[in-house]
Amino acid sequence: xxxxxxxxxxxxxxxxxxxxxxxxxxxxxxxxxxxxxxxxxxxxxxxxxxxxxxxxxxxxxxxxxxxxxxxxxxxxxxxxxxxxxxxxxxxxxxxxxxxxxxxxxxxxxxxxxxxxxxxxxxxxxxxxxxxxxxxxxxxxxxxxxxxxxxxxxxxxxxxxxxxxxxxxxxxxxxxxxxxxxxxxxxxxxxxxxxxxxxxxxxxxxxxxxxxxxxxxxxxxxxxxxxxxxxxxxxxxxxxxxxxxxxxxxxxxxxxxxxxxxxxxxxxxxxxxxxxxxxxxxxxxxxxxxxxxxxxxxxxxxxxxxxxxxxxx
Numbered sequence: 001x002x003x004x005x006x007x008x009x010x011x012x013x014x015x016x017x018x019x020x021x022x023x024x025x026x027x028x029x030x031x032x033x034x035x036x037x038x039x040x041x042x043x044x045x046x047x048x049x050x051x052x053x054x055x056x057x058x059x060x061x062x063x064x065x066x067x068x069x070x071x072x073x074x075x076x077x078x079x080x081x082x083x084x085x086x087x088x089x090x091x092x093x094x095x096x097x098x099x100x101x102x103x104x105x106x107x108x109x110x111x112x113x114x115x116x117x118x119x120x121x122x123x124x125x126x127x128x129x130x131x132x133x134x135x136x137x138x139x140x141x142x143x144x145x146x147x148x149x150x151x152x153x154x155x156x157x158x159x160x161x162x163x164x165x166x167x168x169x170x171x172x173x174x175x176x177x178x179x180x181x182x183x184x185x186x187x188x189x190x191x192x193x194x195x196x197x198x199x200x201x202x203x204x205x206x207x208x209x210x211x212x213x214x215x216x217x218x219x220x221x222x223x224x225x226x227x228x229x230x231x232x233x234x235x236x237x238x239x240x241x242x243x244x245x246x247x248x249x250x251x252x253x254x255x256x257x258x259x260x261x262x263x264x265x266x267x268x269x270x271x272x273x274x275x276x277x278x279x280x281x282x283x284x285x286x287x288x289x290x291x292x293x294x295x296x297x298x299x300x301x302x303x304x305x306x307x308x309x310x311x312x
Contacts, residue, residue: 132281132294136242143238146199153198162198165191169204171211184208192227202234206245213252218260225249247277251284251300258307266308274301 151159168187172180188208191201209224228234228246237245250269257266274297281294 135281139238139244140242150198150200162195162200166200166204171207197233202237203239206237207239209249218256221249221253243283244280247273247280247297248282251282254304258304258311263308270301270304273297
């Protein structure tokens with residue numbers, strides 16, 4: 001379908017408003033209660049005139065002629081307004097066809113209480129985003145509580161060291177040099193070695209795993225996932241962006257395994273996702289364009305299982 005530019009949309013709105021205005025005026029004119037009263041007033045004036053018998057006889061005739069003249073003028077005005085209304089409707093139809101709005105109408109809806117597929121899809125996406133936002137707020141709160149436990153666990157000097165390593169181990173944005181990758185990996189390894197019980201360590205590992213997933217580095221993602229699974233305190237890691245680490249990493253690997261025809265490994269991951277992360281949401285990365293709305297684990301699992309059936 002053609003995309004509708006802002007000037008075109010404004011033109012459509014302006015044209016519709018002008019047509020509505022003409023239509024309202026036509027309706028007002030056709031229902032004007034004053035039209036019959038014009039002749040009656042003249043008639044009444046003539047009937048009360050007692051000065052001349054001839055005037056009394058001719059007054060109704062003159063009043064009728066005057067009324068007929070006014071009705072003809074009003075009829076001509078209405079005919080002109082109807083013609084302009086029809087001309088405007090023709091213009092609106094041509095504009096809608098040129099802009100593609102005639103095709104979009106069926107998508108937007110079929111009438112009151114009957115949303116079209118486009119509105120229905122937008123509604124689902126809005127509900128999904130609202131669900132994700134509420135879930136992320138809850139997870140962010142829980143993550144903050146876990147980070148506070150790190151602060152309580154170490155003395156100020158030790159905690160400061162943890163924070164410095166955490167900052168150095170986090171993935172950077174944009175292009176990264178080999179030297180930068182090496183420093184980040186060294187900081188992450190030291191973090192895991194010296195602070196294995198810290199929540200910040202799990203977050204750093206998870207963020208690195210998700211970063212490698214964006215680059216399609218399956219082997220690296222598998223390694224980081226194994227690290228997260230080895231420590232019980234890493235099971236509910238949430239990144240600073242409010243993303244649940246384990247289910248999102250597993251969903252990525254499941255897709256990769258299906259593409260690589262590693263059916264048994266993909267099936268095992270999908271089973272674990274369905275059994276242990278049913279209330280989680282999956283954020284799927286995109287290359288260009290707007291981000292995809294989050295989806296539930298079950299939606300992703302169902303889709304990937306269907307892919308497995310197709311693959312087999």
